[in-house]
Amino acid sequence: MNRRHQxxxxxxxxxxxxxxxxxxxxxxxxxxxxxxxxIMKRYLLILTVIQGMGLTSIASAESAWVLWSQQFFHxxxxxxxxxxxxxxxxxxxxxxxxxxxxxxxxxxxxxxTQDDVKTSKQExxxxxxxxxxxxxxxxxxxxxxxxxxEMIDPRPRFRE
Numbered sequence: 001m002n003r004r005h006q007x008x009x010x011x012x013x014x015x016x017x018x019x020x021x022x023x024x025x026x027x028x029x030x031x032x033x034x035x036x037x038x039i040m041k042r043y044l045l046i047l048t049v050i051q052g053m054g055l056t057s058i059a060s061a062e063s064a065w066v067l068w069s070q071q072f073f074h075x076x077x078x079x080x081x082x083x084x085x086x087x088x089x090x091x092x093x094x095x096x097x098x099x100x101x102x103x104x105x106x107x108x109x110x111x112x113t114q115d116d117v118k119t120s121k122q123e124x125x126x127x128x129x130x131x132x133x134x135x136x137x138x139x140x141x142x143x144x145x146x147x148x149x150e151m152i153d154p155r156p157r158f159r160e
Contacts (some may be wrong), residue, residue, distance in 0.1 A: 066086060
């Protein structure tokens, strides 16, 4: 006796066949379905609440915010690379955004004193980018300050 027959013999229910009208499902009684529906609804409700709590905590203004510096560098000799660096953490988003603006302004003021580079600023997707380019065009760079909730790490993931 194979496993299928053992289970059927144990349940004492006649073998039910599937017809094309049920589209591959065995015919079940309405009582079986009504017993499962509240359980499934309960699980879906619990999952929805957990996901909602997670999304709320990520975007919450009460959580810490981290100021990241994103630096893109390109040169003829070395090629291109992007780096992310943590600069500081703040209690709220507004403080972080103010610090990001101050960071870009500080970098711009520093690079304006250099004779061998040109600088320009651009607003892009809600953040300010500082473009720095060598006069002889041997390298270029752009830097931006990015404020993200403490749980988000923008650095790329590498497979091990």
